[in-house]
Every structure is written in C-alpha cells, then in structure tokens.
Amino acid sequence: MKVDIKSENGTAIAALRGEIDHHSAKSAREQLDSFIINMQPDVLSLDMSGITFMDSSGIGLIMGRHKLMRECGGRLEVKSPQESIRRVLRLAGIERIVRIT
Amino acid sequence: MEILNEIRFSMPSLSANESAARAAVSAFIVQADPTVEELSDIRTAVSEAVTNAIVHGYRGTSGRIDLVLRLLPEREIYIRVRDGGCGIADVKKAMEPLFTTAPEEERSGLGFSVMESFMDRLSVRSRVGQGTTVTMRKKLAAHGS
Numbered sequence: 001m002k003v004d005i006k007s008e009n010g011t012a013i014a015a016l017r018g019e020i021d022h023h024s025a026k027s028a029r030e031q032l033d034s035f036i037i038n039m040q041p042d043v044l045s046l047d048m049s050g051i052t053f054m055d056s057s058g059i060g061l062i063m064g065r066h067k068l069m070r071e072c073g074g075r076l077e078v079k080s081p082q083e084s085i086r087r088v089l090r091l092a093g094i095e096r097i098v099r100i101t
Numbered sequence: 102m103e104i105l106n107e108i109r110f111s112m113p114s115l116s117a118n119e120s121a122a123r124a125a126v127s128a129f130i131v132q133a134d135p136t137v138e139e140l141s142d143i144r145t146a147v148s149e150a151v152t153n154a155i156v157h158g159y160r161g162t163s164g165r166i167d168l169v170l171r172l173l174p175e176r177e178i179y180i181r182v183r184d185g186g187c188g189i190a191d192v193k194k195a196m197e198p199l200f201t202t203a204p205e206e207e208r209s210g211l212g213f214s215v216m217e218s219f220m221d222r223l224s225v226r227s228r229v230g231q232g233t234t235v236t237m238r239k240k241l242a243a244h245g246s
C-alpha cells in the first residue's frame with residue numbers, strides 16, 4: 001500500500017493506494033501516525049478511492065487513526081471507498097463513528 | 102463430496118503470504134466465473150483466515166499454513182485453511198463479533214464476522230496446542246441470474 005499525504009490550512013488528505021491487509025497496514029500506520037503527531041491537522045481525510053482490497057486489518061487501521069486524531073483534538077474522515085470496501089466498513093459499523101463520503 | 106477441481110498448497114506463516122494466498126484463490130476461482138462481488142467476498146474471507154493463522158495461531162512462533170481450494174458441483178467454492186498453531190480454547194466465544202485477544206495490536210474482533218457474512222457456511226475446529234482448521238463454502242450465483 002502506498003500513502004501520499006498532502007496538507008493545506010489544517011486539512012490533510014492521505015491518498016491510500018493498493019491493498020490493506022495485516023502485512024501492509026504496519027507501514028501505513030507508521031506513516032500516518034508520524035504525520036498526525038508532527039503536523040496535528042484539524043481534519044485528516046483518508047482518500048480510499050485507490051484501495052482495491054481491504055479486510056478487517058483496515059478496520060483496525062481506520063479506528064486506530066480515528067482515536068489518535070481525536071486525542072490530538074482533530075477528526076478523521078474516510079473518502080470515496082469502492083463498493084467492496086464499503087461492505088467491510090458497513091459490517092464493522094464504521095459509518096456510525098467516522099464520517100464516510 | 103464430489104470434487105470437480107482442487108488445489109492444495111502450503112506456505113510459511115509470513116505476513117507477505119496474506120496477499121499471496123488471496124492471489125492464489127483468485128487464480129483458482131476464476132474458472133467458475135464469479136462476479137466481482139463474489140470474488141471480492143471470497144478473497145476477503147480467505148485473507149481473514151490466513152491472517153488469523155499468522156497473527157494468533159503462530160503468535161510469537163512460526164509454522165506452516167495449509168490451504169485447500171475446491172470447486173464443487175453447482176458452482177460451490179470450498180476453502181480450508183489449517184494451522185498447527187496454539188489453537189482456540191473457546192471457539193464459540195472467539196467467533197462472537199468484536200471479541201479479540203489482541204486489541205493493543207489494533208485487531209477489532211471482526212475476522213470471523215467477515216468470514217461468516219461473506220461466505221455461506223463457516224466451520225471452525227480447533228484444539229489447544231494443536232491448531233485450528235477453518236472451512237468455508239460459498240455457492241456462486243447461477244449464471245444469468
């Protein structure tokens with residue numbers, strides 16, 4: 001998975017590309033967490049349009065970043081997941097916790 | 102069980118093999134001409150079972166994971182994932198949604214729920230100290246429906 005973060009006026013967009021599983025989540029988590037801790041964005045939007053596969057490891061990745069953003073006084077959002085990824089998000093009830101657009 | 106086709110393979114419990122297992126499953130089931138959605142559901146379920154073997158079964162150690170992929174009559178896909186890891190003491194409890202023994206590793210206790218809802222049938226057999234076998238089946242929708 002590739003992570004590409006762009007930030008402007010407190011709003012950051014992290015474009016994720018590829019597949020999210022237990023193997024690939026580790027480095028994505030490290031990159032996102034170091035960005036959150038160093039830059040303290042108000043909003044971090046995970047652009048998931050480029051994610052072609054995600055299992056429950058992706059739920060852990062999203063929930064973990066949601067918690068960290070909240071601890072830092074910010075908010076996490078999820079943007080443009082493909083239909084197959086939406087099904088996993090729905091099953092986990094993520095939309096009740098994190099805004100999905 | 103009448104078996105129309107079968108592939109068996111075995112791999113070490115390396116996390117890089119999570120995607121390798123998915124790729125093998127995709128390659129095998131294309132012959133049954135699944136929909137995009139069916140393919141994605143089966144890939145996700147397999148990913149959950151293999152990840153569990155690596156993360157929980159062989160926690161702190163390593164070992165082999167054995168997979169059996171079968172094509173059964175009436176376009177039914179059969180998948181078995183077996184590890185020789187630590188096993189599960191209480192399978193019923195482990196299968197409850199949100200139950201996890203590794204919350205500090207950002208596991209959410211949803212793997213079995215995903216397998217259950219994305220496949221038609223799920224069976225989990227396990228013995229502490231011996232390992233875990235997960236068997237799943239899914240019937241692909243009839244062509245033209």
Ligand SMILES: Nc1ncnc2c1ncn2[C@@H]1O[C@H](COP(=O)(O)OP(=O)(O)OP(=O)(O)O)[C@@H](O)[C@H]1O
Binds near residue numbers: 154186195213214233
């Ligand atoms: N192959 C296995 N060997 C040993 N224990 C297992 C195995 N598979 C599952 N378990 C146990 O069952 C629990 C529930 O598994 P499940 O996949 O539902 O959730 P998880 O792996 O903890 O979290 P998630 O899959 O959402 O990341 C695990 O936390 C673990 O204790």
Ligand SMILES: [Mg+2]
Binds near residue numbers: 056152153211
């Ligand atoms: Mg799991």
